[in-house]
Amino acid sequence: MNSDVKASLITHMIAGYPDFEKSLEVARGLIAGGAYALEIQIPFSDPNADGPLIENACRVALSRGFKVADTWRLLEVIRAESSIPIFLMSYASTAISCGLANFLRRAVEFATTGIIIPNLVPGADEGLFRTAAELGCPAVPVLVPWISDQRLDEILSMPIDWIYVALRSGITGAYTQIEAPQRSFLAKIRTRQRRPRIMAGFGIQKTAQVANLLEFVEAAVVGSAIVKTISGARHPGEAVRKLVGELQNIKLPKTPG
Amino acid sequence: MNEGGFFGEYGGRYVAEVLRGPLENLENEFRLAQTDEAFFSELENLRRNFIGRPTPLLPALNASSSIGGADIYIKLEGLANTGAHKINNAIGQALLAKRMGKTRVIAESGAGQHGVACAAACARLKIDCVVYMGEEDIRRQRPNVYWMKLYGAEVKSVSSGTRTLKDSVNAALRDWASSWENTHYLLGSALGPSPFPDMVRSFQSVIGRETKAQLGDVTPDALVACVGGGSNAIGFFEPYLEGVRPILLGAEAGGRGAGIGNNASRISGDGRISIVHGYKSRFLVDLDGQVLPTHSISAGLDYPGIGPQLAYLAESGRIRFVSVRDDEALEALKFFAIEEGLIFAMESAHAGAAAITLARSLGPGKTVVVNMSGRGDKDIFISAAALDGPAWKTFLREQSITEEDS
Numbered sequence A: 001m002n003s004d005v006k007a008s009l010i011t012h013m014i015a016g017y018p019d020f021e022k023s024l025e026v027a028r029g030l031i032a033g034g035a036y037a038l039e040i041q042i043p044f045s046d047p048n049a050d051g052p053l054i055e056n057a058c059r060v061a062l063s064r065g066f067k068v069a070d071t072w073r074l075l076e077v078i079r080a081e082s083s084i085p086i087f088l089m090s091y092a093s094t095a096i097s098c099g100l101a102n103f104l105r106r107a108v109e110f111a112t113t114g115i116i117i118p119n120l121v122p123g124a125d126e127g128l129f130r131t132a133a134e135l136g137c138p139a140v141p142v143l144v145p146w147i148s149d150q151r152l153d154e155i156l157s158m159p160i161d162w163i164y165v166a167l168r169s170g171i172t173g174a175y176t177q178i179e180a181p182q183r184s185f186l187a188k189i190r191t192r193q194r195r196p197r198i199m200a201g202f203g204i205q206k207t208a209q210v211a212n213l214l215e216f217v218e219a220a221v222v223g224s225a226i227v228k229t230i231s232g233a234r235h236p237g238e239a240v241r242k243l244v245g246e247l248q249n250i251k252l253p254k255t256p257g
Numbered sequence B: 001m002n003e004g005g006f007f008g009e010y011g012g013r014y015v016a017e018v019l020r021g022p023l024e025n026l027e028n029e030f031r032l033a034q035t036d037e038a039f040f041s042e043l044e045n046l047r048r049n050f051i052g053r054p055t056p057l058l059p060a061l062n063a064s065s066s067i068g069g070a071d072i073y074i075k076l077e078g079l080a081n082t083g084a085h086k087i088n089n090a091i092g093q094a095l096l097a098k099r100m101g102k103t104r105v106i107a108e109s110g111a112g113q114h115g116v117a118c119a120a121a122c123a124r125l126k127i128d129c130v131v132y133m134g135e136e137d138i139r140r141q142r143p144n145v146y147w148m149k150l151y152g153a154e155v156k157s158v159s160s161g162t163r164t165l166k167d168s169v170n171a172a173l174r175d176w177a178s179s180w181e182n183t184h185y186l187l188g189s190a191l192g193p194s195p196f197p198d199m200v201r202s203f204q205s206v207i208g209r210e211t212k213a214q215l216g217d218v219t220p221d222a223l224v225a226c227v228g229g230g231s232n233a234i235g236f237f238e239p240y241l242e243g244v245r246p247i248l249l250g251a252e253a254g255g256r257g258a259g260i261g262n263n264a265s266r267i268s269g270d271g272r273i274s275i276v277h278g279y280k281s282r283f284l285v286d287l288d289g290q291v292l293p294t295h296s297i298s299a300g301l302d303y304p305g306i307g308p309q310l311a312y313l314a315e316s317g318r319i320r321f322v323s324v325r326d327d328e329a330l331e332a333l334k335f336f337a338i339e340e341g342l343i344f345a346m347e348s349a350h351a352g353a354a355a356i357t358l359a360r361s362l363g364p365g366k367t368v369v370v371n372m373s374g375r376g377d378k379d380i381f382i383s384a385a386a387l388d389g390p391a392w393k394t395f396l397r398e399q400s401i402t403e404e405d406s
């Protein structure tokens, strides 16, 4: 393991989970722990590109009355405290409910770096990629390693700054080995001229995985591991702060009290 | 009619990248199978000898004279093996899965009718079968779970979300995202990402083609079907979609009446355009796009979305929609039992109720054909409780005591 690597973690959290205030604490904890960016997911009733942990977190948030408008409230508070990059994740249904362009404009208001909508992929995206780029918060396509070269070209020709590589077949949540096929796919993208930056995730939960992955990509995304930590924690903010530190193998100063 | 999987603005293929390839592959394979003589002769053979096709078209003389309106004919899909039209699609797709070299089939199930049909089709064709079913639906439809297991299928209980049909679709999609190499997702209604709406319509259109042939010289003035996702309706209407006649009428679940969570009326109620389960259509969602709870006495109509082609044909005016409440469906159930000796599935009873009303308003000399998409044996726990509550409860209690003793 190369301990000189400047670890770069994108941390996934669900707005409103376990409740509004605690999700704010979580955001603060992730920032304090040294996350490079926050990926904030708007809870959706039917998040079928996510695993059971995240689905359950969505359900908890929604059952406490969380609305899309509360996401904007959350972003507003975070923005008042931090300029950390924020990626906003949504499903198509919540993103188009008040009009996709309106949704994107709200996101831009809070200086969102990028938009992730897993069920709007290039070519079947309701104009997401064009509009988001025009507004200054490009959409982030979610790729899988076994797509054809032709499809890869198609995706990379979109107006994008980042891509998200889902390392494993299937949904979020289970442990992923970063093996030869994934590595060679990442290497393939890296040889492209004018390539987008790469975040990669799905099943990242160990410090060693993060270090390994960061040899190939700009950022490792950690999702379910954070949700799991929150669900078992009395003080979720502090718990995720520690987790982020551990994952980056950074020794954090003990917080007083 | 179908450009890139769209019907007007509805339909499409709104799935994560991981499922894009498998769906493209499925579309290609389906196209190839459609021009494959061997595939069709095997399908034809299974329809005749396994499903029991053609299913009868009954001139419902008693019902017609009792109503005193239009002549009613009833297409008896409920006489198909496993008790509903679902088997038409299940056999078609299972055969396609086999042709594609898949060794495993997964399916979602609400009422359990599609699950039973898949389990039977897979038993017949020797393919492994896994049925996802919401915990709540397993509780409501226990008899069907036994049948699925008897056919050798594995029933996986889904405990996420509302624990009903929509959640079992999510579970099946999740499974498929990591299993598509050896697994076919056998979707049960005319919805989901393209090519499912086209494929399901194609396999269900045998209902409409047979009906048209069986009617012979009789030109129907109206066709009536119930609409959950829309597979029996679109298959029944298929030969009549072009043109403006006959009247095509879809009956949605009106449940307990108006209001959020009381019904599953997407077209005749408060459906809004959204993208859920891989397709764009009209859904019962709130202003944030969150999927709302639904209710119907019939589990098969208790789903928040409607097939994209039906949403499109509703908008174009070709198909009209009405809501039929639980109590109206129960009345129709009793009516056809007494008049014709037929026990409609609770889903189909919604179509029956709509047909009675329409036959009255069209009047004598006209012809109304209603699709009895399923038979009602499966509903005994629901219909008996609704129609004969106290006596049924007593029976259940006595039965459970007898079981314990033996």
Ligand SMILES: Cc1ncc(COP(=O)(O)O)c(C=O)c1O
Binding pocket: B084, B085, B086, B110, B111, B112, B113, B114, B188, B189, B190, B226, B227, B228, B229, B230, B231, B232, B233, B299, B300, B301, B345, B347, B348, B373, B374, B375
């Ligand atoms: C007998 C019967 N009819 C109708 C339906 C509704 O489905 P669809 O609208 O796809 O025909 C079901 C679904 O389970 C069913 O079992």
